Amino acid sequence: MRIDIITLLPELLRSPFEASILKRAIDNGVVEIHLHDLRKYGLGNYRQVDDYQFGGGAGMVIMIEPIDNCISDLKKERHYDDVIYLTPDGQTLNQAMANELSLKENLILLCGHYKGVDQRVRDHLVTKEISIGDYVLSGGELGAAVLCDTVIRLLPGVLNDETSALTDSFQDNLLAPPVYTRPAKYKGLEVPEILLSGNTPKIEAWREQKAHERTVEKRPDLLGE
Known part of the structure; x- marks a missing residue:
């Protein structure tokens, strides 16, 4: 380009x-x-x-x-x-x-x-x-x-992981779900257990659910409902 x-x-x-x-x-x-x-x-x-x-x-x-x-x-x-x-x-x-x-x-x-x-x-x-x-x-x-x-940032070869852009906010009219990283526990604050399970289908389902919930809460106009 x-x-x-x-x-x-x-x-x-x-x-x-x-x-x-x-x-x-x-x-x-x-x-x-x-x-x-x-x-x-x-x-x-x-x-x-x-x-x-x-x-x-x-x-x-x-x-x-x-x-x-x-x-x-x-x-x-x-x-x-x-x-x-x-x-x-x-x-x-x-x-x-x-x-x-x-x-x-x-x-x-x-x-x-x-x-x-x-x-x-x-x-x-x-x-x-x-x-x-x-x-x-x-x-x-x-x-x-x-x-x-x-x-x-959407062009092939720009991001290290090209699938990252597909999960950004506003793709599919949804905000991005919450994200976490190490440590799993910090001052009594814990990462959702599902993210530590290694069960990819359940993790993806959880992320989709959270993305929808976050969109309903913050930007319901994106859903057209």
């Missing part, structure tokens, strides 16, 4: 890809991450990328021309499955969406700033709009990093 990120602040995005699982995925050739500074496509001597909004109002708007030129250059090199705009009013990111995007080959992520981008970008250049939650950030970079993490 290749992910190209268009941003005004590439330095803000470098660190998430320099450590942990994401760095390993890049080092192992599972994913390529390319950061593109939108100001390189800015207009005039001052590399202008934003302007006042028509009709008046507070806040600047990122112009269509620099974005169009950047996306056009990228598309000259390869086909992209989606051009994704990170915006608070986009479709809320969930596990099903991450699963779907993990099957793609090439993605462009566009990070917004200020009052956003010229609407013509959204109408004609973007194919999908994604939000990471009902709140506003100072820019789309952190949202892009979150989106990349949710998608990349």
